Amino acid sequence: MQNFPGVGVSPGRIVGPVRQMPRPLSEPPAGEKRAPGTTADGAAATLQAAAKAVQAELRGRAAGAAGDAKAVLEATALMAADPMLLKAAVKLINAGTSAERAVWEAADGVAAMLAGLGGYMAERATDVLDVRARIIAALRGVPAPGIPASDGPFILVAEDLAPADTATLDPAVVVALVTAGGGPQSHTAIIARSLGLPAVVAAAGVDTLPDGTEVYVDGAAGTISTGPGDRERAAAAAWAANASTLAAFTGPGTTADGHLVPLLANVGGARDAVKAAAAGAEGVGLLRTEFCFLERDTEPSIVEQVEAYQGVFDAFPGKKVVVRTLDAGADKPLPFLTDASEPNPALGVRGYRTDLSSPGVLERQLAAIARAAGQSTADVRVMAPMISTPAEAAGFASLCAAAGLHTPGVMVEVPSAALTAESILREVEFASLGTNDLTQYTMAADRQLGPLAALNNPWQPAVLQLVRLTVAGAAAEGNGTPVGVCGEAAADPALAVVLVGLGVSTLSMTARSLAAVAAVLATVTLKEAQEIATLALRATSPGEARDRARGKLPILDELGL
Amino acid sequence: MSERKATVASSSGLHARPASLFAEAAGAAGVEVTIAMDGAPAEDAMDASSILSLMTLGAEHGSVVVLRAEGDGADAALDKLVAMLETDLDAV
Incomplete structure (x- = not known):
């Protein structure tokens, strides 16, 4: 039995197998050439095969999804073997570039083009980069980045988790979060609490646990241990039984x-x-x-804001x-309001202080809040x-x-x-x-x-x-x-x-x-x-x-x- | 060379789901089909089976686009694709 003390950030006791979050992929070095002995045709064929494999994998996942998630996966699957992307990559391969570097640069070009179009298209640039990472992982024979796909529930282990990593997190599959880094206020902690998942952060060494290792996680005590015994299993069962009573608050x-x-x-x-x-x-x-x-990229109109606030007020009539x-500012930059080049953003122009550098935005927001409040019965208060x-x-x-x-x-x-x-x-x-x-x-x-x-x-x-x-x-x-x-x-x-x-x-x-x-x-x-x-x-x-x-x-x- | 004009009927333009459906259909057409905005030079036309090309084309609801193809079955393929563009794919 091996113990990994950390900081408990979200309570819960659970026993389950771990799956490691794959490490982010490193960029293939700029100017990387095809290995001697490989032909351009051979490299292009390898790239095609990798792209087709990624496409098949994404199509398989789309088949098992529904609604918006299905549409997104289908579009991403098409991007994986997209003729425009692959033609641009093959052109670079023909000029002597390695397959990995070629698809890296080709995707950069496409992503920049989409980003330049703004709005909806700019958001799709992220999908192109996601597909690129999957193709490069396939070329290298390593697991694709992102939350691992799995048939059964597992405990997700990572160095740390960013909002992009957790956007697709399904709490029915990922049953606990454990990170080697991060702190009690990190994104991992916040997402775990909002999903009600047991979580431990700053547990040094957990990122070396092999996939499939069964562990016991105690999110209140902040501990992870391998080789759980009867005591740990009983504690996990008791938690599962209690969880239902802890889900109901009647005030x-x-x-x-x-x-x-x-x-x-x-x-x-x-x-x-x-x-x-x-x-x-x-x-x-x-x-x-x-x-x-x-x-x-721009400030939302007063009308848009009124509608957004109204939706919240309407959920709490009379409350x-x-x-x-x-x-x-700081970890929440906004292009029209904050200066991304500040050396110390946490100590910079953020929060109420943006009213000094961009007067007017706050006044318009207050006007929108007042209007929405006037149309609702909620007891609305504002704070800076x-x-x-x-x-x-x-x-x-x-x-x-x-x-x-x-x-x-x-x-x-x-x-x-x-x-x-x-x-x-x-x-x-x-x-x-x-x-x-x-x-x-x-x-x-x-x-x-x-x-x-x-x-x-x-x-x-x-x-x-x-x-x-x-x-x-x-x-x-x-x-x-x-x-x-x-x-x-x-x-x-x-x-x-x-x-x-x-x-x-x-x-x-x-x-x-x-x-x-x-x-x-x-x-x-x-x-x-x-x-x-x-x-x-x-x-x-x-x-x-x-x-x-x-x-x-x-x-x-x-x-x- | 066969050529057809079509007016994009999907309410969100040729993005997202309509672009996926159209790219897939163009890829399965059996002939190489290109797409360009009406009035753009033919040499700037893009591969209609590429979802990324369709997305960078920037065709909105009501935009007129030109489809081109060559060879056996080109006319039949283009007719089918035009019909598709002139359907509101967001509603499908």
Whole structure:
């Protein structure tokens, strides 16, 4: 039995075989020539055969798919042996280039042409590059990049996963995620929680496990072990039995002594919102409006925005919906708003700050939100991301007032905002702690970096102190300004108890986590939560803080959380 | 050389699914068929069986395109392909 300790980012216990995510393909070197002894005709025939094999594989997958996925696979299959692509490659082969390099360059040419056409065609450029990678993998005799195809369920193991890797992830086939790199706030962690898959990140060495190795994954403890025995199998079976009770949340969120803590959902669009409402969310604590802007070259019109927001508001009639204004920059660049050449994008013009460099976009967004709010019964509030000073909070509040939005708020994710919460909250009606960025900025540790996973942990006592100071600032301000949390921290049931103990009034999370958080919160009184929070605050490390809190919450172990 | 003009009927133009269906049909036509926008020089015509060529052609709903083919069966093949272009393939 071999153990791989990592960082647990999404709870769940499961036993299954691993499949390694194939490594990204390296580019064939520029100027690579055909090997001596191979003829141009021979190389062209090899390329044809590889292209046909990829086409057949994609056609086979299309046959087993339905709807949009089927149409996309059929079109991609045609691209694989496309005469235009292959003719361009054969021309290069005839000029002496190797088959791999030839198809690489030919596909580059086609992709650039499609990208130049913009819109729908530009999106297809990605498909051409995907097909190219598959052809090159076939030429090299290595597995094609992307999530491996499989008949049975498996545990996906990777160095790290990017959004493009997980777009096609089917949670019925991929039953857990394990990465050697990545941190608690990495994309892998976020996608795992939204799909409800057990996940462990930063588990060094797992990428050497051979395909098919049976392992036990505990997404709460953050461990992976080979050769699972009866104990592990029983734990996995117990989790599977519990999972159904942890899927149902009927609200309201409350402590054992009846202190209400509204449990809200983080959503990124109307579809998410409908799902969140069905999962019992008491409202929306974070509507990420980027969905309406991402992958666009120009700003969406007010009419388009109104329609997009309306879809979310309509899912929560009479309920609270907190809209976060556009949070572009850093890991979410937008060509018409942010400067991609900044040396330090996380510390650059992002979030509310883009209003300095591109005035007007925020005003139009607020106008669209106000119009959509006017046509719905949802209790709509707006908050600005990346607020650092009282002056910024005041500036945002006056923009909101001008748009006819009367409940402005701010995100607290920059440490300066937590430290000056009293002055900032004098300008607005509420605050919401974005624990992901707050942790990144407090610890000066990039969210995406695996080696910094230990620093980038919301259990860091320094982060908990800033939560405490924000709540204290709100209390000192004297108007009972509510402070919520809408970062990933709220989805960790143990941390959720600590946050409530620190005085946080609402928790907003991925809808998947509502039931687990509610189940754990219901086992403690407010006073107990406060005691647990004090224990965590006084810890000297995130591990100690977490252990202390978990030690007081036996329900976690019972539920496998 | 046989030649036919056709007006693209698919609402999304010659992209996506219509392009897949048309490329597949052109590939199965038995003769080599080229496609060009109406008015473009014949030497710029592209392989109609290439989905990538069709996508870069940029034919929208209502665009007029020219199909050309040579040899036995060219006329019959072109008639079939014209009928296809003049059907709304998005609705199929």
